[in-house]
Each structure stands twice: as structure tokens, then as C-alpha cells.
Amino acid sequence: MTGSILIIAAFMIIPLIVGLVSARKSQTTSEDFFVQGRAMGSIAVFFTVAATWWSAFAFLGSNATFYTSGPIYLTALAWNLLFGFMYYWVGKRVWYLGKRFDYLTPSDLMGDFYNSEALRILVAVITLIFTVPYLQIQLTGGAYLIEVASGGVVPFWLAALLFYFIIIVYVWVGGIRAIAWTDVIYGALLFFGMMYAGYYIAGQAGGPTSMFAQLASDSPAHLTLPGPNGNMGYSMWFSLFVIVAIGAFMGPQIWLRMYSVKSGKLFGLMPFLLGLAAFAYFGSVLTGYTGVLLEPGLENADQILPVMLMNYAPYLLASLIMAAGAAAAMSTANSQIHAVSTVVTMDIYKRYVNPQANQERIVHIGRLSLVGFSLAAYILALTVPGLLVTIGIAALAGTAQLIVPTLGAITWRKAHPQAAFWGLILGIVTVLWLSYGASVSNPLGLHAGIWGLILNASAFVIISLALQRKDTEVVERFAQARRDYTAEYHPEQLEDDVPPSPQVIEAR
Numbered sequence: 001m002t003g004s005i006l007i008i009a010a011f012m013i014i015p016l017i018v019g020l021v022s023a024r025k026s027q028t029t030s031e032d033f034f035v036q037g038r039a040m041g042s043i044a045v046f047f048t049v050a051a052t053w054w055s056a057f058a059f060l061g062s063n064a065t066f067y068t069s070g071p072i073y074l075t076a077l078a079w080n081l082l083f084g085f086m087y088y089w090v091g092k093r094v095w096y097l098g099k100r101f102d103y104l105t106p107s108d109l110m111g112d113f114y115n116s117e118a119l120r121i122l123v124a125v126i127t128l129i130f131t132v133p134y135l136q137i138q139l140t141g142g143a144y145l146i147e148v149a150s151g152g153v154v155p156f157w158l159a160a161l162l163f164y165f166i167i168i169v170y171v172w173v174g175g176i177r178a179i180a181w182t183d184v185i186y187g188a189l190l191f192f193g194m195m196y197a198g199y200y201i202a203g204q205a206g207g208p209t210s211m212f213a214q215l216a217s218d219s220p221a222h223l224t225l226p227g228p229n230g231n232m233g234y235s236m237w238f239s240l241f242v243i244v245a246i247g248a249f250m251g252p253q254i255w256l257r258m259y260s261v262k263s264g265k266l267f268g269l270m271p272f273l274l275g276l277a278a279f280a281y282f283g284s285v286l287t288g289y290t291g292v293l294l295e296p297g298l299e300n301a302d303q304i305l306p307v308m309l310m311n312y313a314p315y316l317l318a319s320l321i322m323a324a325g326a327a328a329a330m331s332t333a334n335s336q337i338h339a340v341s342t343v344v345t346m347d348i349y350k351r352y353v354n355p356q357a358n359q360e361r362i363v364h365i366g367r368l369s370l371v372g373f374s375l376a377a378y379i380l381a382l383t384v385p386g387l388l389v390t391i392g393i394a395a396l397a398g399t400a401q402l403i404v405p406t407l408g409a410i411t412w413r414k415a416h417p418q419a420a421f422w423g424l425i426l427g428i429v430t431v432l433w434l435s436y437g438a439s440v441s442n443p444l445g446l447h448a449g450i451w452g453l454i455l456n457a458s459a460f461v462i463i464s465l466a467l468q469r470k471d472t473e474v475v476e477r478f479a480q481a482r483r484d485y486t487a488e489y490h491p492e493q494l495e496d497d498v499p500p501s502p503q504v505i506e507a508r
Contacts, residue, residue, distance in 0.1 A: 010323075014182065014185060016166060016169055018174070018178055018181045020170075030350075030359055030363060030366070033366060034176060034342045035104060035176060035260040036175070036177050036180065038098075038259060038260060038262065039260075039262045040260040041262055041266075042269065044180040044183075044184060045180075045260070045261055045266050046269065046270070048180040048183040048187075050273070051183035051186050051190060051331035051335075053274070053332075054187075054277075054280075058281075058284075059190065059193075059305070059324070059325045060302050060305055060325060060329075061141075061302065062284035062288070063284045063287045063291070065288070066284060066287070066288025066289055067288040067301050067304045068228075068229070069227040069228070069231075069232045070221060070224065070228055070232060071222070071223060071225060071227070072227055073240075073281070075240045075241045075244075076240075076278060076281045077281060079241045080245075080274050080275055080277065080278035081271065081275045082242075082246075083248065083274060084272070084273070084274035084275055086246070087249065087254075087267065087274070088268060088271050090249070090406065091267055092264055092267040092489070093411075093485060094109065094258045094259070095258045095259060095261050097409075097481060099259075100484075101481075105342055106123050106127055106402060107121075107123040107127075107343070107346075108346070108347075110406065113408075113474070114416075114420050115474045118421055119421045121347075122421060123402065123405075124343050126399065126424065127252045127339075127343050127402075129398065130395045130398030131252060131395070132340070132377050133394065134332075134336060134396065135333055135336040135374075136380040136381050137395075138163075138333035138377075139164060139378055139381040140160070140302075141302070141325065142160070142163045142325070142333070144159075145159075145306050145322045145329070146159035148306035149318070149322050156382075164374050164375070164377075164378045167334045168337070168370055168371060170334070171334050171338050172367050172370060176256060179335055179338055180260075182331065183331050183335075187331065189323065189324045190280075190331070191280050192324070193320075193324025193325065194280040194284060194324065195283040197305065197321045198282060198284060198285065199286060200317070201287045201308050201309070201312060202286040202287075204290060204294060204308075205294060211289060211293065212289070214293055215292060222292055225237065233445055234445075235444060236446075236447065238446070239449065239450050242400075242449075242453070243393060243400050243449040243450065244393065244396055246396075247395070247396025247398070247399045248396055249403070250400055250403055250406070252336075253332075253335035256338070256339055257335075264488075287305055287308060288304060290308065291304040291307075294312070295307060295311070305325065337370050338370070340369065340373045341370045344365075344366075344369040344372075344373070345369055346362075349365050393447065394431075394435055396449065397447065397448055397449025398428060398449075400453060401424055401427035401428055403453070404420070404423055404456045404457050405420035405460065408420060408460065408464070409478070411482070412464070413475050414465070416463055416464040417469075418463055418467060419460045419462075419463035419467070423459040423460035423463070424456060426459050427452035427453060427456030430451050430455050431449055431451075431452040433448075434451060434452075
């Protein structure tokens with residue numbers, strides 16, 4: 001048991017060391033602290049995006065979902081591809097506009113394009129409100145692992161507090177650079193930890209082939225939709241595919257990873273790499289299904305992986321794999337804490353409280369924001385119970401609504417500020433009402449987030465077509481930027497009579 005705790009402690013100390021080392025390369029500017037001076041290279045980009053995208057939701061929640069609900073989580077193979085495609089197609093355009101107009105947050109881009117302070121504030125509020133619950137599940141997941149690994153010696157509240165403290169320290173000193181460097185280590189550990197855990201645990205039931213044969217005999221409902229509970233059919237499969245990928249992609253932590261990229265060429269690698277990484281979910285399939293056979297009736301399904309490891313694997317191996325789970329939770333939590341501090345600092349403090357703040361003051365406020373929002377997530381972890389996947393999807397359904405005005409900003413000159421504002425309001429109200437107020441939470445089997453997107457997009461298109469923008473200077477500035485993007489990266493798509501701007505000619 002002591003060895004188990006020491007291994008997990010070692011993996012929690014690593015980021016502290018990385019944070020201190022990365023601090024030596026840091027500059028006291030907001031752009032360096034929040035987006036690493038827009039100079040992040042290919043290795044760091046892939047691992048920090050993958051490790052941020054894969055969280056306790058993936059490492060613990062995936063096992064729990066296979067354990068309780070059958071094959072529904074296999075849609076993760078598809079949503080990884082969708083996420084990778086969006087990072088390439090949407091992310092590259094967001095990166096280009098961010099570099100051109102010095103954006104740091106989602107509100108920067110949408111507030112500028114739609115020329116609306118009300119929309120700017122609304123986007124900031126949405127990112128804050130719906131990111132904190134997702135941050136909560138990282139602290140909860142990491143705390144579960146430590147609690148089980150220690151045999152209860154380290155209680156849940158103390159384990160979550162340790163996570164909170166360590167993340168605060170190394171993000172405080174190193175900013176996004178410390179996060180990216182740590183994610184290179186933790187991303188690799190996470191991938192191989194998920195794969196090997198499943199393979200080893202399935203061996204306790206005679207191997208994967210034998211395990212599936214036993215499951216087909218003892219609990220065949222776990223192998224087909226709508227699962228053993230009868231509520232996870234094809235509609236929910238589609239819902240998860242859309243909501244998880246888009247909701248995670250629209251999180252402020254991923255926006256920072258779009259803005260931070262050094263070269264536009266790096267975006268082309270992401271669909272392939274993230275699609276390849278999705279194979280790690282087969283480890284979760286094996287763990288969750290073996291748990292159905294060997295540990296039926298577990299009260300807290302989110303603990304199925306650590307329980308299986310502690311009961312069927314040697315202590316040191318179990319601890320090493322659980323350290324991968326701790327890495328999954330920490331690598332996402334650090335990014336989310338850093339992202340919400342960026343939103344608070346740049347969208348609220350810098351814009352409305354102290355527009356004249358110098359760089360040192362901005363970074364200081366960003367660090368203080370780390371403490372405040374982490375504390376809120378810690379309190380939620382202690383007081384708001386629920387399955388990690390359930391909480392995570394509810395949070396992602398909210399941030400997913402941002403995709404509608406984002407697509408408008410990067411593709412459509414007729415996109416109207418009133419359409420973006422009221423579309424978002426309608427989408428968010430729909431998500432909240434169907435999730436917490438309506439008697440039927442999933443009409444036609446579709447998640448509340450899907451209904452929110454349908455109404456959001458409908459209102460956005462109808463209002464944009466009905467109204468006409470009068471701020472033609474803003475519209476033309478973005479239209480020119482989009483033409484310049486096409487001229488630089490897709491010149492074959494340009495019309496012959498539309499020349500690129502002098503900026504593109506000079507860049508070439």
C-alpha cells in the first residue's frame with residue numbers, strides 16, 4: 001500500500017518540477033502566460049490537445065459507462081474523429097484570425113466579429129458556467145483514484161484538495177507552457193495506461209475472447225443497444241457523438257490551444273493523430289465488461305477501474321495505471337483552470353475593470369483567478385454527487401452551443417449579432433430546461449444538447465436572413481481576412497477576380 005501511494009505521489013510531484021523549470025523560460029507577458037507567445041510546436045500541440053481532450057471523463061467515465069450502460073460509449077471512436085476534423089477545419093481558421101487580430105479568448109473573436117458587447121459578455125459567462133462542472137469531474141476522478149489506491153487512508157476530500165493544490169502551484173508559476181510540457185508526459189502515460197489496464201484486467205476472465213463469450217452468456221444486453229438499462233439507443237449514440245466532440249472543442253481550454261499553435265501546418269496532423277489515439281478506448285471496453293463479470297453491483301460505477309486494479313492486479317502495477325488516471329484528470333484540470341482564469345482576466349478584468357492594467361498586473365490577476373475557480377470546483381466535487389459522464393455531458397451540452405456563432409464568424413458575412421445572441425440564449429435555455437426542468441429530459445431519445453443546437457442554429461439562420469448588418473466596415477474586415485486565409489492555405493479556391501491582400505502577398 002505504501003508503494004502505491006508513493007508511485008501516485010511521484011506522478012503528482014512531476015508537474016511541480018516541470019512548472020518550476022518552465023518558469024525559467026517564461027516571460028512576464030499575458031500572451032506568454034496564456035498562449036505561450038503563439039509559438040507552440042507540433043509535439044507539445046498534439047499532447048496538450050489530446051491530454052486536455054481526454055480527461056477523467058475518458059479514463060474513469062468510459063469504464064463506468066461500459067459497466068452500467070453497455071456499448072453506447074463506443075461512439076467515442078467516432079467523436080474522436082469529429083473532434084480531430086473540427087480542430088483542423090475550424091481550429092485553423094480560429095488560429096488565423098486570432099493571430100491576425102490578437103485574440104486570447106472565445107469572446108475576443110465573437111465580440112469583435114459581431115461587434116457586440118452583450119454577446120461578448122454572454123460568451124464569457126457561458127464558458128465560465130459550463131467549464132466549472134467539467135473541472136469538478138477532474139477533481140472528483142483524481143480523488144477517487146487516490147482514495148481507492150490508499151485503501152481509504154487518504155479520504156476523498158483530502159485527495160481532491162491535494163489535486164487542487166498541486167495544479168494551482170505549477171500553473172501559477174509556469175502558465176500554459178508548464179501545462180503543455182506536463183501533458184507530453186501525461187498524454188503518453190494516459191494512452192498506454194488505458195490500453196494495458198484493459199488487457200491485463202480482461203486476463204482475469206480468461207482473456208478478451210473468453211470474457212466476451214461469458215458476457216454474451218451472462219449479460220447479453222451489455223453487448224447491444226439500448227444496453228441493460230434500455231435507455232441508451234441509437235438516438236443517444238448520435239447525441240453523444242455530436243455533443244461530446246463539439247462541447248469539448250468549444251471549451252475555452254481548446255480555444256487557447258488553437259491560438260497557441262506556431263504554424264498553420266500543424267493543424268493537418270490532428271485528425272489522424274486523435275483518430276489513432278481513440279483506439280485506447282478498447283482498453284476501457286475490456287475493463288468495463290470484465291467488471292460486469294467479476295464485480296457486479298458496484299455501488300459507485302466510477303470506481304470500477306481502480307476497484308478492479310486493486311482487487312486483481314499487483315499493487316505496484318495497479319498504482320502505475322492509476323497514476324495514468326490521475327494524469328488524465330490533472331492534464332485536463334490544469335488546462336481548464338488556466339482557461340477560466342484567462343476568461344476572467346481578459347474578458348472581465350482587462351476589458352471592464354482595469355483597461356489600463358500593465359502586463360504584470362494582468363498575469364497576477366490571472367493567477368488569482370486560478371485559485372478562485374479551482375476552489376469553486378473543489379466545493380462542487382464535495383457537495384454535488386453524480387456519475388462523471390453524466391456531469392460531463394451536461395457541461396459539454398452548454399459549451400457546444402458556442403459552435404453556431406463560431407461557424408458564423410469564420411464563414412458567413414451575413415451572420416448577425418442579434419442572431420448570435422438570441423440563438424445562444426435559446427440554446428442554453430433549452431439545455432437547462434430539458435436537463436433540469438422538463439418532465440421528459442430526452443425527447444425522441446435525443447440529448448438536451450442536441451435540441452439546444454437545433455433551436456440555436458434555426459434562430460441564428462432565420463434572424464441573420466431577416467436582418468441586415470449596418471457595420472459594413474467590420475464585415476469587410478473579416479471578409480478580407482477570410483479571403484487572405486484562403487489565398488494563403490487554399491489558393492485554388494479563390495475566384496480569379498479576387499486578388500489577395502498586400503499582407504498575404506508580403507507573407508509569400
